[in-house]
Amino acid sequence: MSFTAPIQLPGLTLDPRWYRRAVFYEVMVRSFVDSNGDGVGDLAGLISKLDYLQWLGIDALWIPPFYTSPLKDGGYDVTDYRSILPEFGTLELFKELVTKAHERNMRIIIDLPLNHTSDQHEWFQQSREHPEGPYGDYYVWSDTDQKYPDIRIIFTDTEDSNWAFDSVRRQFYFHRFFSHQPDLNYDNPKVHESIFEVVRFWLDLGVDGFRLDAVPYLYESDEGNGEGEPPTHEFVRKLRTMVDRDFPGRVLIAEANQWPREVAAYFGSESEPECHMAFDFPVMPRIFYSLRSQRADELVRVLSETTDIPVAAGWGVFLRNHDELTLEMVSEEYRQAMYGWYAYDPRMRANIGIRRRLAPLLDNSRSELELAYALLFALPGSPFLYYGDEIGMGDNIWLPDRDSSRTPMQWTPDRNGGFSDADPGKLFLPVVQSLVFNYSQTNVESHLAQSSSLLHWVRNVIHVRKNHPTFGLGALRVLSTDHESVLAFTREYAGSGTSFGDQPETVLCVFSFSHNPVACRIDDPTLADLRLYDIFGGSVFPSFDAEGGLTLTLGAQSFYWLHCG
Numbered sequence: 001m002s003f004t005a006p007i008q009l010p011g012l013t014l015d016p017r018w019y020r021r022a023v024f025y026e027v028m029v030r031s032f033v034d035s036n037g038d039g040v041g042d043l044a045g046l047i048s049k050l051d052y053l054q055w056l057g058i059d060a061l062w063i064p065p066f067y068t069s070p071l072k073d074g075g076y077d078v079t080d081y082r083s084i085l086p087e088f089g090t091l092e093l094f095k096e097l098v099t100k101a102h103e104r105n106m107r108i109i110i111d112l113p114l115n116h117t118s119d120q121h122e123w124f125q126q127s128r129e130h131p132e133g134p135y136g137d138y139y140v141w142s143d144t145d146q147k148y149p150d151i152r153i154i155f156t157d158t159e160d161s162n163w164a165f166d167s168v169r170r171q172f173y174f175h176r177f178f179s180h181q182p183d184l185n186y187d188n189p190k191v192h193e194s195i196f197e198v199v200r201f202w203l204d205l206g207v208d209g210f211r212l213d214a215v216p217y218l219y220e221s222d223e224g225n226g227e228g229e230p231p232t233h234e235f236v237r238k239l240r241t242m243v244d245r246d247f248p249g250r251v252l253i254a255e256a257n258q259w260p261r262e263v264a265a266y267f268g269s270e271s272e273p274e275c276h277m278a279f280d281f282p283v284m285p286r287i288f289y290s291l292r293s294q295r296a297d298e299l300v301r302v303l304s305e306t307t308d309i310p311v312a313a314g315w316g317v318f319l320r321n322h323d324e325l326t327l328e329m330v331s332e333e334y335r336q337a338m339y340g341w342y343a344y345d346p347r348m349r350a351n352i353g354i355r356r357r358l359a360p361l362l363d364n365s366r367s368e369l370e371l372a373y374a375l376l377f378a379l380p381g382s383p384f385l386y387y388g389d390e391i392g393m394g395d396n397i398w399l400p401d402r403d404s405s406r407t408p409m410q411w412t413p414d415r416n417g418g419f420s421d422a423d424p425g426k427l428f429l430p431v432v433q434s435l436v437f438n439y440s441q442t443n444v445e446s447h448l449a450q451s452s453s454l455l456h457w458v459r460n461v462i463h464v465r466k467n468h469p470t471f472g473l474g475a476l477r478v479l480s481t482d483h484e485s486v487l488a489f490t491r492e493y494a495g496s497g498t499s500f501g502d503q504p505e506t507v508l509c510v511f512s513f514s515h516n517p518v519a520c521r522i523d524d525p526t527l528a529d530l531r532l533y534d535i536f537g538g539s540v541f542p543s544f545d546a547e548g549g550l551t552l553t554l555g556a557q558s559f560y561w562l563h564c565g
């Protein structure tokens with residue numbers, strides 16, 4: 001397979017707002033390409049697919065942890081923050097990845113699990129063996145497991161307490177996630193120093209930023225619930241100050257699975273910024289809710305709540321990632337509805353969520369997939385794709401925990417889906433062989449060969465989006481419609497006047513969640529007399545009338561992106 005790269009000089013473009021316009025792609029090293037036939041994906045394999053990612057239109061990669069780890073939590077259990085898991089490669093290869101990505105104007109964001117380490121980390125081993133030693137206070141120790149009773153358990157499938165007893169130190173240690181992941185003690189300033197050193201180490205190697213894993217959980221207190229406590233925000237502000245001062249242009253992305261106002265808090269303020277970006281956890285489950293309820297109201301509500309953020313800040317919007325589709329931030333009533341629609345088999349559930357991939361969730365329906373992607377690319381924020389979802393890869397709910405959707409990338413119809421030339425039994429996880437999503441049909445090569453494939457469709461939308469800075473930089477205004485299934489909003493951009501294509505623009509985005517065709521009316525006096533053109537094909541649509549009224553018809557589960565002129 002060869003991909004023709006667009007002509008451009010090698011190196012990163014110097015756009016301080018790059019992350020507001022970028023299309024991100026989450027790629028798990030272990031799952032992408034195995035270059036040496038040991039059955040495990042690796043850095044060399046990832047490097048070999050940079051041309052593919054460039055062709056797709058990806059501007060930045062988010063790489064989940066690749067550090068040395070016993071891999072009891074997909075690498076989020078780190079034993080050494082400064083080394084690469086040997087089966088993935090070496091630091092030299094990592095540097096090569098950064099260089100080769102940058103040559104393609106592609107940024108590298110790495111994951112930083114900073115709330116906890118593996119219990120096999122040297123810091124923890126020292127802490128349990130030498131309570132009076134330099135690492136004695138690196139973790140949250142207690143003589144009782146009754147402290148912080150108001151702190152909820154996140155991994156409800158496996159944990160029944162946030163405390164575990166250590167037989168060496170004969171004390172309990174606090175763990176917000178698995179019991180093999182002791183929480184670091186952020187009340188200890190030496191922990192700050194250690195994490196700052198890790199951050200500086202990777203920024204010195206050229207990475208473009210960090211996803212701050214599980215950032216709300218850094219501090220616990222007797223009064224709070226251990227989520228977004230004030231000193232946690234103080235720490236993030238301190239980190240941001242250091243990054244801005246010593247590594248301008250690099251970004252921090254908050255992974256804060258919280259309610260709208262709490263997530264927005266991770267942006268900080270204009271004068272005291274925290275993260276450049278935050279994942280939009282509130283909006284994600286509501287996209288899936290709207291698709292099946294055929295109602296737009298929940299999205300309207302949450303979009304109206306989350307728009308007020310500092311000028312330079314940006315949301316990270318996503319449909320799926322390497323975790324379960326979390327339902328932590330929806331009401332019990334909605335959660336039960338979502339389980340009914342999307343996880344009718346109990347095997348499809350994990351913790352408080354659903355461990356399935358995008359295409360199986362949407363029943364492999366092309367119209368639903370297109371509608372979901374169209375929302376993802378039009379909502380305020382930068383889209384994050386999950387590897388394999390561009391070809392509608394399936395999952396394997398017979399695998400444990402979240403491995404169901406971390407199976408090898410399907411490249412070709414050949415052995416192991418082209419992921420590896422190892423004996424199939426040696427693969428770290430089996431390739432998907434289900435009837436609908438079998439790698440013999442669902443693979444990059446087959447999608448490339450068919451111009452109407454999902455892959456070509458997704459690539460086209462990405463490129464259309466790239467030609468309209470409005471989608472990354474424009475303001476959102478939700479419009480009222482007279483149909484409960486229709487969501488309409490404008491994205492309005494004043495233009496910077498600095499480059500061709502970066503002109504003032506208003507785009508009207510309309511989505512119908514109805515499973516049948518509908519007609520709907522939009523009334524907005526500020527749009528009076530505006531003419532409308534389809535962004536994809538240029539066709540002229542009926543204009544807004546002199547009062548700002550517009551009647552549109554939409555097919556079942558369909559959308560329009562209309563340029564207003």
Ligand SMILES: OC[C@H]1O[C@H](O[C@H]2O[C@H](CO)[C@@H](O)[C@H](O)[C@H]2O)[C@H](O)[C@@H](O)[C@@H]1O
Nearest residue numbers: 073076113154177213214257323324326
């Ligand atoms: O390192 C522990 C976990 O940290 C992230 O967790 C997030 O995912 C959880 C669901 O799997 C979610 O419920 C929680 O709110 C998040 O912080 C990371 O993405 C996980 O893979 C990891 O296990």
Ligand SMILES: [Ca+2]
Nearest residue numbers: 034036040042
């Ligand atoms: Ca390998």
